[in-house]
Structure formats: structure tokens, C-alpha cells
Amino acid sequence: MATKNSDLDPGGLSRRAILKGLMGVAAGAAMPLAAHAALQSGPPARKAGTGLPPETQPEPSLDPRKNPSWEGWNNPRLGPTNGWSDASESAAWTTILNPDGLAIYHDRFYRIPESHPKHHWVMVMDTRKCVGCQACVVSCKSENNVPLGVYRTWVDVYQTGDTVPDPEGDVVLDGRRYRMDAKVVNMPKICNHCAHPPCVEVCPVKATFKRQDGIVMVDPRLCIGCGTCVNACPYDARFINPVSQVADKCTFCVERVDAGLLPACVTSCVGRARVFGDILDPNSEVSHLLARYPHSVRHPEFGTDPQVFYIGESGDISTDPDPNVQHMVFTYTSNANSNVPGGVDVI
Amino acid sequence: MDFANSTQLFGLEHVYWQLPLVAYPFLSGLVAGSFIVGSLSHVFGLKRFEPLAKMAIIVTLAFLIGAALAPLAEAWQRERFWELITRDHFPYSPLGMFIIVWIAYVILVLVEMYFLFRQDNIYLAQHGRGWRKTWHGLLTFGSRNLSEPSLKRDHTILVCLAAAGIVLAFAFHGYVGFVFGALKARPLWSSPMMPVIFLISAIVSGIAAMITVYTLIQGGLGEKPVDSDILDGLMGLMKWAIFVDLFLDLIELLTSGVRSYASLPVYRGFSAIFFSSGPLAFNYWVVQIGLLIVVLVMTFVRPLRRSLAGSNIAAFLALVSVFAMRYNTVIGAELQPKASQGLVRYTPTWFGMDSWQVVIGLFAIVVFLVSLSLLLLPWERSWTASWSNEGAAVPVLPGAAAGHAAGPKKGGTS
Ligand code: SF4
Ligand code: SF4
Numbered sequence: 001m002a003t004k005n006s007d008l009d010p011g012g013l014s015r016r017a018i019l020k021g022l023m024g025v026a027a028g029a030a031m032p033l034a035a036h037a038a039l040q041s042g043p044p045a046r047k048a049g050t051g052l053p054p055e056t057q058p059e060p061s062l063d064p065r066k067n068p069s070w071e072g073w074n075n076p077r078l079g080p081t082n083g084w085s086d087a088s089e090s091a092a093w094t095t096i097l098n099p100d101g102l103a104i105y106h107d108r109f110y111r112i113p114e115s116h117p118k119h120h121w122v123m124v125m126d127t128r129k130c131v132g133c134q135a136c137v138v139s140c141k142s143e144n145n146v147p148l149g150v151y152r153t154w155v156d157v158y159q160t161g162d163t164v165p166d167p168e169g170d171v172v173l174d175g176r177r178y179r180m181d182a183k184v185v186n187m188p189k190i191c192n193h194c195a196h197p198p199c200v201e202v203c204p205v206k207a208t209f210k211r212q213d214g215i216v217m218v219d220p221r222l223c224i225g226c227g228t229c230v231n232a233c234p235y236d237a238r239f240i241n242p243v244s245q246v247a248d249k250c251t252f253c254v255e256r257v258d259a260g261l262l263p264a265c266v267t268s269c270v271g272r273a274r275v276f277g278d279i280l281d282p283n284s285e286v287s288h289l290l291a292r293y294p295h296s297v298r299h300p301e302f303g304t305d306p307q308v309f310y311i312g313e314s315g316d317i318s319t320d321p322d323p324n325v326q327h328m329v330f331t332y333t334s335n336a337n338s339n340v341p342g343g344v345d346v347i
Numbered sequence: 348m349d350f351a352n353s354t355q356l357f358g359l360e361h362v363y364w365q366l367p368l369v370a371y372p373f374l375s376g377l378v379a380g381s382f383i384v385g386s387l388s389h390v391f392g393l394k395r396f397e398p399l400a401k402m403a404i405i406v407t408l409a410f411l412i413g414a415a416l417a418p419l420a421e422a423w424q425r426e427r428f429w430e431l432i433t434r435d436h437f438p439y440s441p442l443g444m445f446i447i448v449w450i451a452y453v454i455l456v457l458v459e460m461y462f463l464f465r466q467d468n469i470y471l472a473q474h475g476r477g478w479r480k481t482w483h484g485l486l487t488f489g490s491r492n493l494s495e496p497s498l499k500r501d502h503t504i505l506v507c508l509a510a511a512g513i514v515l516a517f518a519f520h521g522y523v524g525f526v527f528g529a530l531k532a533r534p535l536w537s538s539p540m541m542p543v544i545f546l547i548s549a550i551v552s553g554i555a556a557m558i559t560v561y562t563l564i565q566g567g568l569g570e571k572p573v574d575s576d577i578l579d580g581l582m583g584l585m586k587w588a589i590f591v592d593l594f595l596d597l598i599e600l601l602t603s604g605v606r607s608y609a610s611l612p613v614y615r616g617f618s619a620i621f622f623s624s625g626p627l628a629f630n631y632w633v634v635q636i637g638l639l640i641v642v643l644v645m646t647f648v649r650p651l652r653r654s655l656a657g658s659n660i661a662a663f664l665a666l667v668s669v670f671a672m673r674y675n676t677v678i679g680a681e682l683q684p685k686a687s688q689g690l691v692r693y694t695p696t697w698f699g700m701d702s703w704q705v706v707i708g709l710f711a712i713v714v715f716l717v718s719l720s721l722l723l724l725p726w727e728r729s730w731t732a733s734w735s736n737e738g739a740a741v742p743v744l745p746g747a748a749a750g751h752a753a754g755p756k757k758g759g760t761s
Contacts, residue, residue, distance in 0.1 A: 149358045228441075230363050239361065336690060
């Protein structure tokens with residue numbers, strides 16, 4: 001993996017990166033860093049596509065904080081020869097974000113149902129079938145070039161209950177018998193593409209929008225990276241992409257959906273726990289599932305009207321902040337003292 | 348790239364709004380506060396604070412510029428700042444609304460400056476030495492009218508501007524509170540009290556800043572010594588502002604720190620962050636509340652109130668307390684996880700993006716702007732004299748002999 005990355009690095013210094021490097025130097029804040037990045041990224045884009053790393057290329061780090069060109073927007077494989085020059089980048093984004101020119105909405109989302117959309121994409125998470133294998137997380141990362149450390153989708157695994165003493169139990173420890181009186185809950189989490197997304201409404205520059213077919217997206221050409229939307233999402237579904245340095249989030253794999261394919265996470269789901277489809281079509285699988293089974297959404301109390309529905313979770317499916325109630329066995333959260341029962345006095 | 352400087356991993360539950368966003372409400376609080384202090388003499392007829400008017404307006408402008416730079420320092424693509432004007436999401440986005448109020452405020456302050464300095468500028472345009480003649484000539488925009496009616500008109504305009512400015516100051520800072528209050532994803536922000544809490548502590552910090560700036564400028568550069576009546580008056584004002592501030596803190600405590608009164612997410616966040624073993628407990632109880640109470644006590648002691656050192660120590664402590672309040676509000680709410688458990692880890696860094704370095708830089712810009720104005724604008728009547736050809740004597744302005752302080756002001760004030 002490491003050698004492969006060094007192949008990709010030489011053309012990694014786009015015009016934007018140079019600008020940023022210079023700004024960093026000017027600010028005097030990131031001098032050693034800018035030098036480091038320049039060293040890592042090598043000479044500018046004209047060498048892109050040669051595929052040959054300079055002899056002096058240092059081993060690139062897998063840490064995105066030390067190696068911002070890692071597999072991201074600076075990827076030289078998307079250089080000018082691939083139709084991804086600075087000039088065509090803008091056109092490319094238009095194609096990716098909204099090829100059919102659907103109406104987009106920045107506020108007053110009640111107008112969407114009034115506009116009689118052709119499709120309304122939703123996802124159903126049938127958690128009865130989720131085995132917590134994390135394949136969707138991997139395929140999302142790979143499909144969308146999501147940098148290290150951040151996630152467009154992730155699957156939290158909780159355990160409720162405990163191991164209790166039981167003379168009949170099958171767990172033997174120090175000569176005593178125990179029984180696992182616990183339930184494991186797999187919670188695939190993703191942007192809910194809310195019907196009333198607070199993240200879209202708070203954007204000061206109308207960089208993020210909701211498409212007529214329900215998909216909430218960010219236009220990376222416009223976003224100023226202020227972070228308001230990241231804070232405004234009650235589900236922590238947004239982040240600032242450390243490579244493109246703009247807000248980023250799940251797009252339901254919009255480029256695949258527009259091409260008639262399913263989102264990457266849906267195709268890779270081993271248990272068919274993730275189902276994607278058009279809720280306006282009464283014959284779609286999502287419509288059938290939602291008609292047949294009771295379902296819930298995450299945090300309905302925020303009034304965002306999420307469009308990702310969960311089947312197979314009884315009652316409240318939001319995370320209990322108390323680790324003693326719900327033990328997080330597996331999480332992608334790196335910045336919180338999450339799965340430490342009793343580690344923090346929450347109640 | 349600046350991510351490499353971050354001590355914190357990027358990932359879920361990251362504190363995205365860090366120190367510059369703490370400085371943002373702090374700086375805009377100083378704007379609102381100092382503007383209100385500066386308007387006291389015009390709008391409320393408090394003659395005692397007349398000498399503060401010019402100083403307050405300059406400090407207001409400097410803080411105003413600093414306040415707009417702070418959120419830009421936080422934005423990752425700050426070179427796209429012009430989109431805030433060309434693509435403003437008005438009126439749906441609180442930050443988009445902020446830009447409109449900010450621009451209106453800048454225009455108002457500039458117009459007010461024009462009228463405040465008009466007499467001196469005209470005098471200097473006629474009698475100034477060297478480049479000052481041209482510079483102040485430019486600042487008058489060609490006006491040379493110093494007749495009694497025109498000065499009367501100036502005064503009326505100033506009163507109207509100051510009154511409109513107070514409304515804008517409230518809107519401005521109220522809106523900064525709303526930038527946080529509008530984000531329902533954060534239980535500790537999402538409170539209707541937010542604009543009010545921000546506004547009142549803005550007034551506390553604004554008064555404190557005026558005490559410091561007044562002492563520095565008047566004590567260091569002014570002709571007259573520091574007037575302890577003014578210090579006394581400002582401390583008296585601060586007393587009332589702190590009373591209201593502490594009252595609001597108490598309400599906040601009752602509605603977020605008591606389990607029976609608060610909603611569960613609010614109580615969980617508040618108690619985990621600010622109670623006994625929480626990461627911001629010291630910052631809340633000692634720095635934010637404790638120092639404010641100390642200052643409140645100081646404002647009751649008459650000798651302290653009138654003394655240079657006493658009032659300045661009180662002002663400094665009040666500024667520290669208000670900064671801690673901003674920190675607790677901005678960072679504190681972000682320590683509560685949205686999709687995980689426990690508390691988010693955060694330690695501010697000294698250098699790089701989102702660090703103390705940025706905050707210090709922002710304040711350096713403000714200090715620079717204030718210092719620049721010392722060179723370019725006549726803060727005091729005596730400077731006008733020393734910058735003009737005639738030198739020594741206090742300028743006798745045509746048609747307004749020493750009229751600045753008393754004469755035309757009598758009409759519209761009370
Ligand atoms: S889940 Fe979050 S990011 Fe997605 S639409 Fe809803 S509020 Fe926006
Ligand atoms: S980070 Fe970008 S998309 Fe999000 S609110 Fe700011 S400008 Fe809009």
C-alpha cells in the first residue's frame with residue numbers, strides 16, 4: 001500500500017494546493033508543514049500520469065494529517081489527461097452532482113413534495129439482517145475516496161445487558177458459570193437525507209442543497225468550509241473533508257444512482273440489510289418493506305424527518321449516551337471517550 | 348494541510364468550531380458593548396461620557412473588522428469569502444444574516460465617524476501641516492461648513508445614528524447568539540436565551556474594554572489626566588450589567604443543570620461538562636462565575652472604582668470572565684457527542700489552524716487598527732491643535748468656539 005501511494009503522489013500538487021501552501025507560509029503558521037507537503041507532493045501537475053515517483057520521494061505516511069494527498073482530490077490519476085483539469089473540473093462536478101438538471105432547494109423544503117418529483121430516494125436499514133461486518137463502510141470509502149479518519153457511513157455495534165452468573169451458563173470463568181444476557185445491536189449510520197435538513201438551511205453561501213429527488217449534497221466548488229452545517233446536523237453525518245477541505249457527506253452515491261445503479265454500500269451488503277429505492281414507486285422494495293414492517297428513524301424529536309428508515313429496532317434507536325446502559329462494542333468515534341463504561345460521569 | 352497541526356484526530360465527533368469561533372462572539376461582544384458605551388452621551392444624555400464618544404467609535408470599528416475575520420479564520424476555504432456577499436443565503440442562514448447586519452453596521456459606524464470628526468477634519472484640512480492637509484481634506488468630502496446650523500444638524504444626525512446604532516448593536520450581537528442558538532443539533536446551544544445571554548455579557552465586556560482603552564489612550568497619550576469620574580461611571584455601569592449577567596447565568600443553571608427542570612439531553616450535557624469532574628468545571632465555576640462575582644464586589648468599593656489600578660484590574664478580570672463564558676458556550680456544547688457516547692475530547696493548541704496563535708493574531712489586528720487610527724484621526728481636540736500649523740493653542744473653530752463639548756449638544760440630548 002505504501003509503495004502504491006508513492007506512485008500516486010508526484011502530480012498531487014494542484015493549483016489549489018500550491019495556493020494553500022503559499023497561504024500557509026504567508027500566515028507563518030504552517031511553515032514546516034507546507035514545506036513537508038511540498039516535498040511530499042513533488043513537482044506540479046505536468047508530471048502527472050508518468051506514474052514514476054522521483055528517486056528522492058520519502059515514504060508517504062498513511063496518516064491523512066501527514067499526507068493530505070492521500071487518495072483524494074489531489075489524486076494524480078484524475079489529472080488533465082483524464083479530463084479532470086482545472087478547466088473541466090467545474091463541468092465534471094455539474095455532471096456528478098446534478099446531470100439531469102433537477103430543481104435544487106436551499107430552504108423551504110415543503111416545496112419539494114409540491115413540485116411533484118419523479119423520484120424520492122430513501123434507504124431502509126433492515127437491522128434484523130445486519131451482521132455488523134462493516135463491508136458497507138469499506139465499499140463507501142473505496143467508492144467515494146473518503147480520506148482516512150472520516151466516514152460517510154459507519155456501523156456502530158452496541159451491546160446491551162451483561163454477563164450474569166448462572167449455574168446453567170455456558171461461560172466458565174474461575175470455576176463459576178455465567179450466561180451472556182446481552183443483546184448486540186448493529187446500527188448502520190448514514191446521512192438521513194432529511195426531508196427538512198437543518199444542515200442545508202444554515203449554509204451561509206447556499207453551497208449545500210437538497211435535490212428534487214431528495215438527495216442532500218454539497219457543492220465542493222462553492223463551500224467555504226465554515227462548518228456550520230457540520231454542527232447543524234443532529235446525526236453527525238457531515239464532516240470537513242481533510243483533503244478537499246470542504247464539507248462532505250453521504251450522497252447516496254449520486255453518480256451511481258443517476259446511472260441507474262445502487263449505492264455502493266447497498267451492493268456490498270452481505271445480508272441485504274440495506275435496501276435503496278424510490279418511495280414514490282409503490283412496487284419498489286422499500287415501499288413493500290415500509291408497508292409491511294414497523295419502522296423508526298433516528299432522533300425523530302429533532303423534527304428533521306429523516307428519510308432513512310430502520311426496521312427491526314424496537315423503540316428508541318438513538319444512541320444512549322450512557323455507556324453503562326448501552327455498551328459500544330465497536331465504534332468509529334475516535335475523539336470521544338465512548339466505549340469506556342463508567343469512564344465518564346454522564347448521569 | 349493544516350490538519351497536520353491538529354493534535355486531535357479527525358473523525359466522528361470532532362470539535363469543528365474551535366478558538367477563532369470563541370473569539371468571534373467575544374470580539375463582536377466588544378463591538379456591541381463599546382458602541383453602546385460610546386452612544387451613552389448622545390442618546391441617553393449622559394454628559395459625563397462625552398469624552399468617550401470618539402474613542403468608542405474607533406474601537407468599535409476595529410473590533411467590528413476583527414469580528415468578521417474570526418469566522419473567516421475558522422473557514423477552510425476562506426479565500427471564497429466573497430460568496431458570503433454574492434451568494435448570501437439571506438434570510439435563512441443565521442451566518443448569512445450576520446453578514447447583512449455586519450455590513451449595515453460598518454456603514455453606520457463609518458457615517459458616524461464622519462460626523463464625529465467633521466469639525467476637526469475641516470479645521471485640519473484648512474490648517475493642517477504637510478500630508479495631513481490632504482488627508483483630512485479627503486475625510487471632509489469637500490464639506491467646509493462650520494456654521495451654527497450645520498453643527499446643530501450634525502448633532503441631530505449623530506443622535507439619530509447612535510440610536511439606530513444601538514438597535515443594530517443589539518441585532519448584531521443578538522444574531523451572533525442566534526448563530527449558535529439556531530443549531531438544534533447541539534442541545535446546549537439550542538436555547539432561546541442564547542441571544543440575550545450573549546448580549547448582556549457583551550455589554551459587560553464592552554464596558555470593561557472601554558475602561559482599559561480609556562486608561563491606555565488617555566493615560567498614555569491624552570493631554571488631560573485620566574478622569575476618575577469616568578472610571579467611576581463606567582464601573583457603575585458595569586455593576587448593573589454584571590447583575591443582569593449573573594441573573595441570566597442563574598437562569599441558565601436552573602434550566603440546564605437541574606435534572607427536574609431541564610430536558611434530558613440538556614441536563615446530561617450540562618452536568619457532564621460543567622459539574623464536578625467535567626472538563627470545563629473549573630472554567631465555568633471559577634473563571635466564568637467566580638471572577639464575575641469578584642468584579643461585582645470590586646464595583647461596590649468606591650476607592651477601587653475610582654482608582655486607576657482598581658478599575659483596570661476589575662476590567663481585566665471581567666474580560667477574562669467573558670472570554671471564559673464564550674469558551675464554555677462554544678466549546679462546551681461541542682463536547683457533547685451527537686452520535687456516540689461519553690464526552691468529546693478537546694485540548695486547544697498553541698500553534699496552527701484554530702489555535703491560540705490565531706486568536707492572538709486577531710487581537711493583534713484590532714490593536715493595529717486602533718493604533719493606526721491614533722496616527723490618522725484626531726481623537727482629542729488637543730491633537731488637532733498640535734497637528735495644525737498654528738501649533739500650541741487649542742484651535743478656535745470658526746463658528747464653534749469650544750463648542751464641541753457644550754454648545755450645540757444641548758439641544759437634542761435629553
Ligand atoms: S442526516 Fe444530517 S447531513 Fe444528512 S440531511 Fe439530515 S441533517 Fe443533513
Ligand atoms: S461548511 Fe460549506 S456547505 Fe457547510 S455550511 Fe459552511 S459553506 Fe455551507
